[in-house]
Amino acid sequence: MELISERFPYWMTAILVVVGLYGMIGKRNLLKKLIGMNIFQSAIILFFIAGGIREGASVPIFFGGGHGGHGHADPADFVNPLPHVLMLTAIVVSVAITGVALSFLVRSHRRFGTRDETELLKRMDEKS
Secondary structure, eight states: OHHHHHTHHHHHHHHHHHHHHHHHHHOOBHHHHHHHHHHHHHHHHHHHHHHTOOTTOBOOOOOOOTTTOOOOOOGGGBOOOHHHHHHHHHHHHHHHHHHHHHHHHHHHHHHHSOOBHHHHHHHHHHHO
C-alpha cells in the first residue's frame, strides 16, 4: 500500500494515459476522440509536474537585498521551475489545439451530418 501512496501522481498518470489512449483509439466518434486526446495531454502535463516535485525544497526566489547578498544558495534546496514553465506552454498549446479541432469538428458535422469517423470518410468519398 505504501508503494501506491508514495507514487500516487505516477499511478494517476498511468491511468489517465490508458483512458486517453482508449478514447483516441477505441472510439469512432470524433468528439470522443478529442476528449480522449485532452485526457492524454493532461496525463503528460501531470507527469511533468509530478516529476518537478521535490520534498522539502522551496521556490527559487532571491530574497537578498543589495550587492552584499547572503552568499550563494545550494541549488539542491530549490525546486526546478523549468518543468512547470514548460507545462504552462503545453496547456496553452493544448487549449489552442482543442479550439481548432472543435471548429473543424463543427464544420465537418454541418457539411456531412455526422461525427462518426467511418461514416464521415464514406460521405467524403461520395462527395468527391
